[in-house]
Amino acid sequence: MKVSIIVSDLSSQGAGRWGGAVRPFLLAKALKKIDCEVEIVGFSRRDKEGLSSSPDVPIIAIPTHPSYPKFLASVPKLFGHITGDVIYAYKVKLPSLGIALLHKIKSGCPVIVDIDDWELSWNGGDEYQYKPSIFQLLKDILEPGGALQNTDHSIYLKWAEKLVAKADAVTIHTRFLQSRFGGIMVPNGKDTTLFDPGRYEPHQSRVNYGLEGYRILMFPGAPRPYKGVEDVLMALDLIDQSDLKLVIVGGSPYDNYDDILMEKWGRWIIKLPNFPAEKMPEIVAAAHVIVVPQRDHPATRAQFPLKLTDGMAMAKPVLASRVGDIPEILGDTGYLVEPNSPEQIADTLKLIFEDLDVANHRGLQARQRCVELYSIEAMANVLSNVMDQVM
Known part of the structure; x- marks a missing residue:
């Protein structure tokens, strides 16, 4: 079985910051233990080059613009690199879970979403609302640097949460996330051979x-x-x-x-x-x-x-x-x-x-x-x- 792990940001300020020490790379190591073939695919939003692949886990980082609408031009390129039998979306975000579910429509491959943070918690959580005036909405969409050009804008995170139910399975690592999203508890595993x-x-x-x-x-x-x-x-x-x-x-x-x-x-x-x-x-x-x-x-x-x-x-x-x-x-x-x-x-x-x-x-x-x-x-x-x- 081959698993494609989709990561929305593989740059040095995203999952690439700690290399093999953060959640998507831990998932990859664990999947290798059960004889899955694994690839990590995603976007590199800030760096010209993505992370280096290891002999065990190829990493495909698609350079992209960090903002909409230019970001969308790189989405078809990412689709071309998703080759797994199972799609594993890391984080409840449109550039990971949203893309995984779109790929499922095309390929029929099952989708798992892994949730390791409550992304909305930094922006008001359940109290967050986006109710702009028409004028403000146009500014947020059209003005250079407008808020809605941010691919991680809170309204998109809120929309992404509604997509969790569309996944075939959900994995989480804390009771808080389980009470909110359901799912199966998968701990953060440590390589205790390396950390010895x-x-x-x-x-x-x-x-x-x-x-x-x-x-x-x-x-x-x-x-x-x-x-x-x-x-x-x-x-x-x-x-x-x-x-x-x-x-x-x-x-x-x-x-x-x-x-x-x-x-x-x-x-x-x-x-x-x-x-x-x-x-x-x-x-x-x-x-x-x-x-x-x-x-x-x-x-x-x-x-x-x-x-x-x-x-x-x-x-x-x-x-x-x-x-x-x-x-x-x-x-x-x-x-x-x-x-x-x-x-x-x-x-x-x-x-x-x-x-x-x-x-x-x-x-x-x-x-x-x-x-x-x-x-x-x-x-x-x-x-x-x-x-x-x-x-």
Whole structure:
């Protein structure tokens, strides 16, 4: 069986940002485990060149204009590269799910949609309405840079949500998304062979990346206000110990939020650049603690933070907030605090560093939990049933 995974944005600001570390590439790895042939096809909206294919998974990235109506010219080109027996649309967006369903009309191939975020949550959620005047509507359509030329405009996301029922199967990864869209729970699988703490020496990793001599809290991702990085930095203000550092790996590609954090809390922050997915285990090995301090927000309730399984797979103590599915994912193998609570973060960090041996033992338990429940193999077991269902 061949599966075509359709991704609406394969550029460096979309799914290409983390290479093989994000959801469509995890799905591809898991599908390969059950002997599916896999291709990833999609659009590259900002980069002249798309991602490089691997020997196992070809990647076809069609260069396109990021806005309507020019974007539409590239859609027929994408159709010509969809060759799967099953079409797997990543995200509830017209340039992925919409195209998959159009292809189904032509080919009869079943469509699965994978939902890893509630896209509308950043734009008012269920309260969002688009009710422009005639004059505003014309401006949004015709004026250069008009709002409706954005392929991810909220009204299009709302329309895309209505198409979910047309798919032959739905996969999700959190209870929040399941309650909203239904579907089958497919966890975010981690490659626990690559993310294996036995392959890396933490002290050497700290030396390699200029982190020697510090107690490292690590946030391997793109900071956003709702991700709670500010709460960790406020906790470091409260603790006020100069050898504690928050290492941010990758940073934000979206805006100047990194600069805002540096301006206020620069003495606590060490920034590392974005690294290829295969380098991330060595980076994570340098951490003493992985922090996932999500704030309570509709977007975070829908998410399964990949940072959790980064830390779990590498047997690191994980400090996270009680938001969404995080408590269920960690079980009793991590350290949980209430969201928006710098004081609790500060107290928990003190507890961790007072007896790091105990914290590291909990990290080993987290690794075992990750292998059993959140590995690529665990993901593949569920996807095998999904494929049986749609075929």
